[in-house]
Amino acid sequence: xxxxxxxxxxxxxxNSSKINDVDFDNLSFGSVFTDHMLVCDFKEGQWGxxxxxxxxxxxxxxxxKVFHYGQAIFEGMKAYKDDNNDVWLFRPDENYIRFNxxxxxxxxxxxxxxxxxxxxxxxxxxxxxxxxxxLGNTLYIRPFMIAIGSGVIAQPSTQYRxxxxxxxxxxxxxxxxxxxxxxxxxxxxxGGIGAAKAAGNYSAQFYPQKLAQEKGFQQIIWTDDATxxxxxxxxxxxxxxxxxxxxxxxxxxxxxxxxVTRKSLIDLAKREGINVEVRSVLVDELVAAAKDGxxxxxxxxxxxxxxxxIVGFQYQGDYFELPKIENSIALQLKDKLTKIQYKxxxxxxxxxxxx
Amino acid sequence: xxxxxxxxxxxxxxNSSKINDVDFDNLSFGSVFTDHMLVCDFKEGQWGxxxxxxxxxxxxxxxxKVFHYGQAIFEGMKAYKDDNNDVWLFRPDENYIRFNxxxxxxxxxxxxxxxxxxxxxxxxxxxxxxxxxxLGNTLYIRPFMIAIGSGVIAQPSTQYRxxxxxxxxxxxxxxxxxxxxxxxxxxxxxGGIGAAKAAGNYSAQFYPQKLAQEKGFQQIIWTDDATxxxxxxxxxxxxxxxxxxxxxxxxxxxxxxxxVTRKSLIDLAKREGINVEVRSVLVDELVAAAKDGxxxxxxxxxxxxxxxxIVGFQYQGDYFELPKIENSIALQLKDKLTKIQYKxxxxxxxxxxxx
Numbered sequence: 127x128x129x130x131x132x133x134x135x136x137x138x139x140x141n142s143s144k145i146n147d148v149d150f151d152n153l154s155f156g157s158v159f160t161d162h163m164l165v166c167d168f169k170e171g172q173w174g175x176x177x178x179x180x181x182x183x184x185x186x187x188x189x190x191k192v193f194h195y196g197q198a199i200f201e202g203m204k205a206y207k208d209d210n211n212d213v214w215l216f217r218p219d220e221n222y223i224r225f226n227x228x229x230x231x232x233x234x235x236x237x238x239x240x241x242x243x244x245x246x247x248x249x250x251x252x253x254x255x256x257x258x259x260x261l262g263n264t265l266y267i268r269p270f271m272i273a274i275g276s277g278v279i280a281q282p283s284t285q286y287r288x289x290x291x292x293x294x295x296x297x298x299x300x301x302x303x304x305x306x307x308x309x310x311x312x313x314x315x316x317g318g319i320g321a322a323k324a325a326g327n328y329s330a331q332f333y334p335q336k337l338a339q340e341k342g343f344q345q346i347i348w349t350d351d352a353t354x355x356x357x358x359x360x361x362x363x364x365x366x367x368x369x370x371x372x373x374x375x376x377x378x379x380x381x382x383x384x385x386v387t388r389k390s391l392i393d394l395a396k397r398e399g400i401n402v403e404v405r406s407v408l409v410d411e412l413v414a415a416a417k418d419g420x421x422x423x424x425x426x427x428x429x430x431x432x433x434x435x436i437v438g439f440q441y442q443g444d445y446f447e448l449p450k451i452e453n454s455i456a457l458q459l460k461d462k463l464t465k466i467q468y469k470x471x472x473x474x475x476x477x478x479x480x481x
Numbered sequence: 482x483x484x485x486x487x488x489x490x491x492x493x494x495x496n497s498s499k500i501n502d503v504d505f506d507n508l509s510f511g512s513v514f515t516d517h518m519l520v521c522d523f524k525e526g527q528w529g530x531x532x533x534x535x536x537x538x539x540x541x542x543x544x545x546k547v548f549h550y551g552q553a554i555f556e557g558m559k560a561y562k563d564d565n566n567d568v569w570l571f572r573p574d575e576n577y578i579r580f581n582x583x584x585x586x587x588x589x590x591x592x593x594x595x596x597x598x599x600x601x602x603x604x605x606x607x608x609x610x611x612x613x614x615x616l617g618n619t620l621y622i623r624p625f626m627i628a629i630g631s632g633v634i635a636q637p638s639t640q641y642r643x644x645x646x647x648x649x650x651x652x653x654x655x656x657x658x659x660x661x662x663x664x665x666x667x668x669x670x671x672g673g674i675g676a677a678k679a680a681g682n683y684s685a686q687f688y689p690q691k692l693a694q695e696k697g698f699q700q701i702i703w704t705d706d707a708t709x710x711x712x713x714x715x716x717x718x719x720x721x722x723x724x725x726x727x728x729x730x731x732x733x734x735x736x737x738x739x740x741v742t743r744k745s746l747i748d749l750a751k752r753e754g755i756n757v758e759v760r761s762v763l764v765d766e767l768v769a770a771a772k773d774g775x776x777x778x779x780x781x782x783x784x785x786x787x788x789x790x791i792v793g794f795q796y797q798g799d800y801f802e803l804p805k806i807e808n809s810i811a812l813q814l815k816d817k818l819t820k821i822q823y824k825x826x827x828x829x830x831x832x833x834x835x836x
Contacts (some may be wrong), residue, residue, distance in 0.1 A: 156544070156633035163543055183540040188518055188646050189511070193627050196551040196680030197687070202633075233687035268633045272548050273684075278511035278557075278623045278648060280717050282687045291543050293633060308672070315670035315706035317663070319685045325551030326681015329628075330674045332552070332588035332637045351670035352707035362635050 134240060135164075135248050140180040143255075148294065150258055155430065156266065156293050160253045164245045164290040167274070168235050173288075176245045178252060181291065189276040191283040197273035198325035199228040202429040204264040204295075205250055205481065207257040208469035213250055213481040216467050218243060220386045225269060228322040233282040234271055241288060242269060249290055250481045256294050261468055266295040266430070295430075303434055305360060305424070306343040307409055307441040308334065312351030313359065314381040321380050328362065335361070345426070347439065349409060350381065356406040363426030363434060364388035368455050369415045370422070372401040387427040391459050393475060398462070400455060409441060416446040424448065425456040433460035489595060490519075490603050493534040498610075503649065505613055510785070511621065511648050515608045519600045519645040522629070523590050528643075531600045533607060536646065544631040546638040552628035553680035554583040557784040559619040559650075560605055560836065562612040563824035568605055568836040571822050573598060575741045580624060583677040588637040589626055596643060597624060604645055605836045611649050616823055621650040621785070650785075658789055660715060660779070661698040662764055662796040663689065667706030668714065669736040676735050683717065690716070698795060700781070704764060705736065711761040718781030718789060719743035723810050724770045725777065727756040742782040746814050748830060753817070755810060764796060771801040779803065780811040788815035 140161040148158055159181050166176035192198050201221045206214045222243055226236040246267065250257075257265040269290045275283030311334035314320020319327060331346070338346050345361040358376050359365055364385040367374045373395055378384040395402045415421035416439075426434035435456045438447040465471035466478065495516040503513055514536050521531040547553050556576045561569045577598055581591040601622065605612075612620040624645045630638030666689035669675020674682060686701070693701050700716040713731050714720055719740040722729045728750055733739040750757045770776035771794075781789035790811045793802040820826035821833065 195683035312672035317667035328550035
């Protein structure tokens with residue numbers, strides 16, 4: 127992909143940097159932001175000039191459509207620093223393409239490459255000191271777009287703001303992850319917006335998630351809303367199941383996000399000679415496999431957590447603990463993927479892009 | 482219900498009013514706002530003191546959770562002025578209760594009565610000149626709550642802002658409304674948030690709505706997402722069907738909003754001796770009724786439009802025009818409901834509440 131830089135971005139530098147105030151060893155995910163942000167507004171049918179300027183709050187009208195109708199989408203990406211102090215992105219074209227697919231589904235304007243990709247490159251160039259070396263250290267990248275047009279009528283906005291903000295991060299999840307299989311609540315409808323990274327998909331999960339946590343589970347494995355028989359996603363991640371030595375993951379659909387980590391893990395597993403089947407796993411199959419011992423692993427896959435191993439699941443009141451295994455495919459794949467991202471292993475796929 | 486006023490609201494008055502600049506005969510729905518807004522923030526586990534102050538934009542962090550995870554809910558209500566210059570609300574307790582149901586489903590804090598109801602009364606007292614006399618003139622009321630806490634991690638916010646903004650309005654829809662029955666897209670999942678007035682439910686409809694408009698239809702009649710056989714809502718409204726002399730409307734559910742206009746029309750129709758059946762109407766039934774002439778009317782019902790008659794529907798490529806009828810139940814009910822709201826007919830239900 128092309129990452130050409132244009133001279134079409136205005137840059138207003140911060141007077142001073144907050145970087146020395148940040149404890150990079152004790153970062154709470156997504157809570158600290160770098161010195162700058164990228165802002166690009168859409169109005170009167172076209173995108174304006176992107177501006178990189180100091181990170182700061184901005185003014186918005188109380189009637190802005192994002193507040194009332196939830197017209198908002200985002201992406202999650204990461205930048206990595208290798209041992210030579212070079213900064214790398216992982217498959218940014220995938221995020222860019224998906225962002226614009228989300229935009230279409232939410233009736234928002236697509237963001238041009240010179241804003242999204244060149245903007246990303248330009249802000250990372252400025253903030254490269256915020257990307258720390260060492261496995262697990264990343265700069266989490268949050269491109270997003272919100273409807274800033276005013277008016278409380280349920281129609282698409284005519285004005286939008288695209289922004290990129292950056293947050294230094296260590297790993298996303300920690301501790302043992304026990305999950306509960308959704309028997310009532312759902313994250314997506316057929317013909318709905320489940321495949322888009324639309325803001326509303328996430329808050330819709332908060333209440334069921336809270337109920338799960340009250341029962342002692344860290345995550346929910348989502349099932350299809352019509353029958354609750356097909357296993358679809360784990361919290362905000364895609365989900366993989368290892369039964370004997372085969373990895374299963376649901377096909378992408380209108381209900382299931384086309385995750386970059388998911389598709390990379392599939393390719394990586396295939397390269398390693400692991401059998402991968404992309405098909406829906408039924409809840410009954412999972413329970414049977416847990417009972418007969420053929421269920422070896424369950425793990426979530428996503429940009430923030432990379433791979434999140436699950437230690438057990440509950441369904442209809444029964445808890446099934448997964449076996450402790452020696453050769454976890456989840457951890458092997460995580461290791462291989464991470465090494466590619468940090469340029470510690472050869473990138474035979476051409477996934478990494480230098481900033 | 483109690484509408485007691487407390488002394489617990491701070492009031493900062495605008496220096497001057499915009500009211501003389503507004504052309505009340507040519508209002509675009511939801512685009513003009515009054516001089517003041519009510520703001521009440523939630524943080525550290527509790528609600529602060531509500532403030533009524535001049536309507537104006539406010540500052541918000543780019544990482545505010547409302548932008549990224551869509552934690553946002555709202556209500557739509559109206560104030561009416563009678564011939565004695567008294568201002569009336571219509572069943573505000575219903576909106577208040579539903580608002581807090583939405584809050585629970587979206588993992589947001591419930592808003593106390595002294596903020597929502599007393600706040601409403603206080604701001605309407607200040608803005609009473611914005612409520613104009615005459616049938617069709619209303620002050621549209623938009624209570625809403627957004628997650629203002631910062632941080633790009635998919636968890637409920639710890640900080641929220643509740644606001645009430647007010648917009649003078651005439652009628653919401655105009656012109657002939659032709660609808661298309663949803664065969665692919667959906668507005669709500671089983672176990673999802675369709676029954677909540679959550680922001681994300683509305684933007685999810687924009688793209689299918691746009692496609693419908695490109696085909697010449699003003700609205701979509703939503704069907705259940707699993708089978709697309711049950712008729713559920715019309716655009717952002719509840720929907721009624723008149724077959725012979727019986728009115729049908731779908732029961733409320735997790736997928737269907739418990740509309741105040743919907744339930745008021747049901748009560749009103751029953752009082753008028755009209756047969757009402759609350760059950761799902763199947764698409765096949767509707768098509769059969771259209772073919773044999775027993776389908777007399779279809780209409781949407783909601784706060785903004787009150788009643789929105791539909792002139793025809795398309796399904797699987799066939800367009801069915803509804804008959805022109807003399808005694809429209811839709812228009813009769815609209816007339817009766819509107820007269821209660823404007824205090825032109827006796828309110829035998831006790832629905833109207835004086836501000």
